[in-house]
Amino acid sequence: MRIAICDDDISFTSKLEDIISRECANNGKKTEIDVFFDGETLVKSFESGHRYSMIFLDIEMKKMNGITAARRIRQLDRYTLIIYISSYDDYLKELFEVEPFRFVSKPIQLEQLQRYCAEAIKKIEGMNNLFVYSYNKEEYSVPIKEIVYFESNKRLVDIHMNDGTVRSFYGKLNNLEKEIQKINKHFIRIHQSFLVNYSYIKSMTYSEVVLECKDEEYVLRISEDRRSTVRQKVCEIAGGSQS
Structure with a gap:
């Protein structure tokens, strides 16, 4: 090392x-x-x-x-x-x-x-842990460190990757949030539709999170009822109380 x-x-x-x-x-x-x-x-x-x-x-x-x-x-x-x-x-x-x-x-x-x-x-x-999901009866896996954020899209969950690609699977973000926390606690639920990877946060305001990856920026809204929780979670991760 x-x-x-x-x-x-x-x-x-x-x-x-x-x-x-x-x-x-x-x-x-x-x-x-x-x-x-x-x-x-x-x-x-x-x-x-x-x-x-x-x-x-x-x-x-x-x-x-x-x-x-x-x-x-x-x-x-x-x-x-x-x-x-x-x-x-x-x-x-x-x-x-x-x-x-x-x-x-x-x-x-x-x-x-x-x-x-x-x-x-x-x-x-x-850091090389994999997120495994199924789509159309096929099983796929992606490195968790390469996931920028998850987005709920009706019955699908879209996985936005750091190479700009988007992968999808059938599921609910509530269930995914519980699952991903068992593997990596650095994902933050900022909105009913968004679960973001703390590692890609460039900046944050009271109402928005800006994610950055390879010169691309993603501006996502923080829902009003989650703003206090999101800021607390960010401070916990930055301060070291999350592993």
Whole structure:
């Protein structure tokens, strides 16, 4: 498992590297950890073809901050897990578009970091989980990570994929919501007709969610009776209380 650490505090990165290496070993994972001291160097590594399962990324760095770096990285890699190490309250709006996995505040709480490492490993292991469905007596499967959102369409449920294709099967969104939560808790019911993948949320207003995939945007309405629940769910996922 390849992991990147990016923080301009050299002594801090050394301590963090030791903790992450130990926690990954405790979870049965061999690791290769690369350390970067500014966002620009990290981005250049991605541009040269390097990829990482997860990145521990500081937000406030003097030379290309973590927000800018993550935006560039997301253009090259949609699936690497980004764990921010900073206070994120002032950045929540900007962070939607770079899809962070977790936030760790400084000074680091060891138990929290241990839990997040374990959750990240579990997430990476499950990223290739498949969603299986039937249509016209044939069985099909698609990677859950490639599903942008589900849409109820009369008796059909349409699966909007990240390559722009749409697949369909007979079913009810209420039943699907219960089923998908057993596999992946990062799907959010925003409307009677829409069940969206948190990983593709670019931004959110009080009444709408904007999903983005490969330069395409999908603007979906949040039903009035779900607005409070949707915001709570988004905050829970971003804050790490969902696995």
